[in-house]
Every structure is written in structure tokens, then in C-alpha cells.
Amino acid sequence: MQDRPLVLPHVFHRAEQLFGHKEIVTATAGAEQRTTIAEWAGRVRRLATALDRLGISADGRVATFSWNHAAHLELYMAAPCTGRVLHTLNIRLFPEQLSYIVNHAEDEIIFVDRSLLPLLWPLTDKMDTVKHFVVNDDGADADIPDDPRILDYERLLAESEPYQGRFVVEDENSAAAMCYTSGTTGNPKGVVYSHRSSVLHSLISLTADGVALSERDVVMPIVPMFHANAWGLPYGCLLAGSSMVFPGPNMTPRAILELLAKHRVTVTGGVPTIWMGALPMLEQFDLSALRTVLCGGSAAPKSLSEAFREKLGIPMLHAWGMTETSPIATMSTPRSQHDPLSEDERADVRARQGQAVPLVELRLVDPETGDELPWDDQHTGEIQAAGPWIAKEYYRGEGGGAQFTEDGWLRTGDVAAADRYGFVRLVDRTKDLVKSGGEWISSVDLENEIMSHPKIAEAAVIAIPHERWVERPIACVVVKPGETLTSAEVLDYLRPRVAKWWLPDAVEFIEEVPKTSVGKFSKKTLRDKFAGYKLPGAEG
Numbered sequence: 141m142q143d144r145p146l147v148l149p150h151v152f153h154r155a156e157q158l159f160g161h162k163e164i165v166t167a168t169a170g171a172e173q174r175t176t177i178a179e180w181a182g183r184v185r186r187l188a189t190a191l192d193r194l195g196i197s198a199d200g201r202v203a204t205f206s207w208n209h210a211a212h213l214e215l216y217m218a219a220p221c222t223g224r225v226l227h228t229l230n231i232r233l234f235p236e237q238l239s240y241i242v243n244h245a246e247d248e249i250i251f252v253d254r255s256l257l258p259l260l261w262p263l264t265d266k267m268d269t270v271k272h273f274v275v276n277d278d279g280a281d282a283d284i285p286d287d288p289r290i291l292d293y294e295r296l297l298a299e300s301e302p303y304q305g306r307f308v309v310e311d312e313n314s315a316a317a318m319c320y321t322s323g324t325t326g327n328p329k330g331v332v333y334s335h336r337s338s339v340l341h342s343l344i345s346l347t348a349d350g351v352a353l354s355e356r357d358v359v360m361p362i363v364p365m366f367h368a369n370a371w372g373l374p375y376g377c378l379l380a381g382s383s384m385v386f387p388g389p390n391m392t393p394r395a396i397l398e399l400l401a402k403h404r405v406t407v408t409g410g411v412p413t414i415w416m417g418a419l420p421m422l423e424q425f426d427l428s429a430l431r432t433v434l435c436g437g438s439a440a441p442k443s444l445s446e447a448f449r450e451k452l453g454i455p456m457l458h459a460w461g462m463t464e465t466s467p468i469a470t471m472s473t474p475r476s477q478h479d480p481l482s483e484d485e486r487a488d489v490r491a492r493q494g495q496a497v498p499l500v501e502l503r504l505v506d507p508e509t510g511d512e513l514p515w516d517d518q519h520t521g522e523i524q525a526a527g528p529w530i531a532k533e534y535y536r537g538e539g540g541g542a543q544f545t546e547d548g549w550l551r552t553g554d555v556a557a558a559d560r561y562g563f564v565r566l567v568d569r570t571k572d573l574v575k576s577g578g579e580w581i582s583s584v585d586l587e588n589e590i591m592s593h594p595k596i597a598e599a600a601v602i603a604i605p606h607e608r609w610v611e612r613p614i615a616c617v618v619v620k621p622g623e624t625l626t627s628a629e630v631l632d633y634l635r636p637r638v639a640k641w642w643l644p645d646a647v648e649f650i651e652e653v654p655k656t657s658v659g660k661f662s663k664k665t666l667r668d669k670f671a672g673y674k675l676p677g678a679e680g
């Protein structure tokens with residue numbers, strides 16, 4: 141057989157040649173920008189020569205600081221197709237983390253949206269390697285400083301000739317893109333995706349038991365393009381020929397729902413926080429075209445998925461992964477063995493993280509003995525992962541390899557059980573488990589039970605040190621607007637639903653669960669907030 145490299149130029153040329161007529165829509169401030177894949181491809185070709193003209197090294201890091209839009213997709217291709225490395229910066233990182241990441245990756249150029257320039261510009265003097273800041277004017281009225289390092293995106297493209305012929309990347313193992321973990325512990329660490337890993341991972345979103353992307357789909361990635369390449373959806377769409385809708389800067393639930401309805405979107409994806417926000421107004425929109433709502437990044441609570449099923453007729457498609465796994469590792473598509481189950485039992489299956497997708501291997505390992513554990517739904521251990529789009533190390537060896545086993549598997553830091561079909565049920569992150577009297581309490585399970593209460597909007601469970609039991613759980617609860625609730629009512633609700641010793645020692649009502657830069661519950665912030673918390677009845 142021919143030894144053809146698996147490289148992103150193939151994805152680009154396929155889209156350009158076969159799907160030029162397909163549409164890409166971007167929502168901008170108060171308007172909409174429409175383009176076709178043909179026009180987009182022409183701009184990718186101009187951008188390619190622009191990168192040469194600006195003197196970006198042959199394998200230089202090309203950073204983006206952007207919302208989801210068509211211009212971001214131009215960079216998704218122009219950087220890797222010219223042998224450079226796309227580095228998507230998370231726009232919600234703290235300033236110190238951002239400048240740390242830019243310097244660590246040695247970014248040479250940053251493409252930034254005008255609306256985001258005020259966040260980035262104050263840090264630029266700490267960014268030692270960046271030679272150019274290219275501003276994509278998204279209609280925001282943010283000031284553009286008068287500085288020779290600043291260039292205008294449209295002008296740059298207009299002044300550049302289109303690249304002629306086919307893009308060539310010979311080594312499929314060369315770097316195509318990179319992303320830093322959001323750094324919930326320690327400094328953020330870089331994960332480098334190769335051309336090969338990106339192409340193989342994109343194919344997964346086209347499989348029938350996956351998202352099943354097809355040419356007929358209209359796909360709106362809500363998950364940010366700076367978060368693990370928007371779960372691979374943009375490359376998947378280009379490979380399949382799907383039309384795309386990008387939400388731009390307005391990420392309010394109403395704006396998102398309006399776009400889904402207006403463009404008859406068939407497939408979308410985002411973290412649970414997005415869907416929780418959208419839930420109260422779902423019925424106000426015609427979402428009849430929607431067939432798949434991909435949900436991951438945190439556990440998709442059963443109550444949330446069921447609410448979607450009741451209101452839209454489609455439950456969520458739950459997926460699990462992490463930056464280090466590109467990120468798709470499992471998907472919870474129902475299988476034939478689930479057909480005989482009741483609707484409620486099927487909902488339990490959907491709340492699981494699912495089965496490993498093709499080419500990904502998983503194992504459960506006892507963290508203390510290192511022994512592999514059986515898939516009997518009883519034993520819980522750390523999930524370890526291996527496969528062609530699973531990281532084997534961090535960029536520049538950060539972290540000293542502690543997260544990789546001697547035989548080359550990734551330690552995910554997630555604790556899970558799996559049934560005999562390999563349907564994973566994530567119990568917790570190693571660091572979020574509550575260790576009570578030598579037994580583990582799953583904060584995720586407790587949260588899911590609490591969040592099924594009709595008056596509760598959000599809930600997060602954290603461990604509080606306890607003299608006798610080592611740790612005990614407390615529940616931090618956000619009540620829905622206009623509702624009232626007492627601690628006793630929450631505990632009464634939980635009593636028939638969880639083991640007695642799982643009952644939280646206290647219920648604290650809070651305004652909002654703090655979120656991380658990618659919209660997940662930030663347990664770390666909550667733990668800091670409740671540091672020194674005295675449990676009711678605790679001595680001292």
C-alpha cells in the first residue's frame with residue numbers, strides 16, 4: 141500500500157476541492173458574516189504567504205487569541221499547512237498564566253480579535269518572543285494602540301498573494317497544533333498535537349457511533365476553538381463537508397439558541413454550563429433541526445440530559461476526554477444491549493461517559509497497587525489511556541513524566557468504574573474525591589443527585605478536613621432565581637437517594653459556583669473560599 145502521510149493539508153484540499161459551495165456563518169456584534177468554503181480557502185492561501193512574508197520560522201508557533209469564527213478557522217489551516225504550529229490561547233486565563241504560556245511556547249505572532257485586545261495588550265511587554273500582533277477587527281470599539289508591532293488582519297491578507305499549488309507536509313508526526321491544560325494544578329502544561337493525531341481524531345467525529353458528522357450537517361461548535369481545538373469539530377466538519385456556524389463573541393444562552401434555531405443547526409457541542417444556562421428558555425425556539433447535542437468537559441448530569449430529552453426529544457450525547465486526549469476518548473452512544481432497558485435506565489447509561497472510541501484503549505488501575513482492575517462496575521480505579529491521539533509527554537518535558545506510566549499510558553487522574561461492555565462511569569477526579577473514614581465519596585455523584593432537585597440550579601461538593609473522618613463533604617448550592625430552599629430540605633431530598641454516610645455535613649447557599657477558564661466548576665476556588673471552614677458540631 142502507498143505510504144501517504146496523514147496530514148492536515150489533505151483535509152484542506154479535500155474541503156477546497158469538494159465542498160467549496162458550503163457555507164460558513166459567523167455571528168458578529170449585531171450582524172452576521174457569511175462566506176463559503178471556497179472563499180475561506182482562498183483566504184487560507186493568502187494567510188499562508190503572509191506568514192512567510194512576516195518571517196515566521198518554518199516551524200514557528202502561531203498563536204490565536206480569538207472567539208469562534210471563520211477567521212479563526214483560517215488560522216486553523218494556514219498555520220499547520222505551512223508547517224507551523226497553531227497555538228490557541230485561552231482567552232479566560234489569568235494574565236500571569238497567559239504570559240507564561242506565550243513565553244513557554246515561544247509564540248512568534250499572535251492573531252487577536254479587536255474585542256479581546258484590551259485583555260492582551262497590557263501583557264505584551266512581557267511576551268519576549270512575539271514580533272507581531274495581528275488584529276482581526278470584529279467590530280468592537282476597543283482602541284487599537286499605535287504600535288509598529290500591530291498589523292491589521294484584512295490588510296495583511298489583501299497585501300498577500302494566494303499560495304499556489306498543494307500544501308506539502310511530509311512528516312505526519314510533525315507538530316500541527318498545541319494547547320495548554322488549564323492548569324488547575326501547577327503551571328499550565330503544553331500538549332502538542334501532530335498532523336497524524338489531528339487527522340485520525342477528526343475521523344472519529346465522522347463515525348456512526350460517534351457524532352456521525354456528514355455533508356448534510358450544519359454544525360455549530362460552542363465549545364471554544366481555544367479549548368482542545370473545539371473537540372476536533374472544525375477539522376471534522378472540513379473533512380465531512382458540513383456547513384458551519386460560529387457563535388462569535390456573544391455567548392449568552394439566548395444568542396446561542398437564536399443561532400441554533402435560525403440556521404437550522406443539526407449538531408452542536410458545549411460544556412454542561414452552557415446547556416444549563418439554555419435550559420430555561422429552550423421552548424422559546426424552534427430547534428426541530430437539531431439531532432445531536434454533544435456535551436462533555438464535565439459530567440453531563442442525568443437531570444440535564446433528561447430535561448433536553450423531554451423538551452427537544454433528543455438527549456445529550458455525552459463524551460469524555462481531556463486536553464491530553466485531543467480530547468475525544470469515550471462517547472456514550474446507546475448500544476443494542478441497552479435496547480431492552482427502561483427509559484430511566486437508558487438515561488443512567490447516557491449519564492455515563494461511555495465506551496472508548498475506536499483506536500483508543502482504556503484500562504482501570506488500582507492507584508495503590510498498580511494492578512489492573514476488572515470491568516465489573518464495582519471496582520473503581522484510575523483510568524489510563526493509550527492511542528494515536530493520546531499525549532505521550534508534555535511540551536518540553538514539563539511535569540517530569542509523572543503523568544505517564546512506564547509502559548507509555550497516560551494517567552488521566554480520573555477515577556472510574558466500567559461495566560462489562562466498557563461503559564465508563566466516572567466517579568471523580570483523584571483530587572476531588574472526598575475521603576471519609578477510609579472510604580471514598582464521589583463528589584460528582586452527590587452533585588448529580590443534588591442538581592436533580594427542581595429548585596436547584598447548580599451544586600458543587602467539596603471535602604472539608606475532619607478530625608475523626610479525615611474529610612467530610614459539604615454541598616455548595618445555588619438556588620434557582622425566585623425559589624427558596626433550606627439546608628434541611630436539601631438533606632431531606634438526598635436522604636432516600638444516597639448512602640447515609642454520604643449525606644453532606646453542611647449545605648452552604650452560594651450565588652454561583654465559580655467556574656474555570658473553560659466553564660467548568662472550579663473546585664479549587666471553592667476549596668480556597670471555604671478554607672478553614674468549621675463543620676457544624678466539629679470540636680474547636
Ligand code: ADP
Nearest residue numbers: 321322323324436437438439459460461462463
Ligand atoms: P483541565 O484538566 O485543566 O480541567 P481539560 O479540559 O483537559 O482541562 O479537562 C479534562 C478533565 O475534565 C477530565 O480529566 C475530567 O476530569 C473532566 N471531564 C471531561 N469530560 C468529562 C465528562 N464527560 N464527565 C466528567 N468529567 C469530565
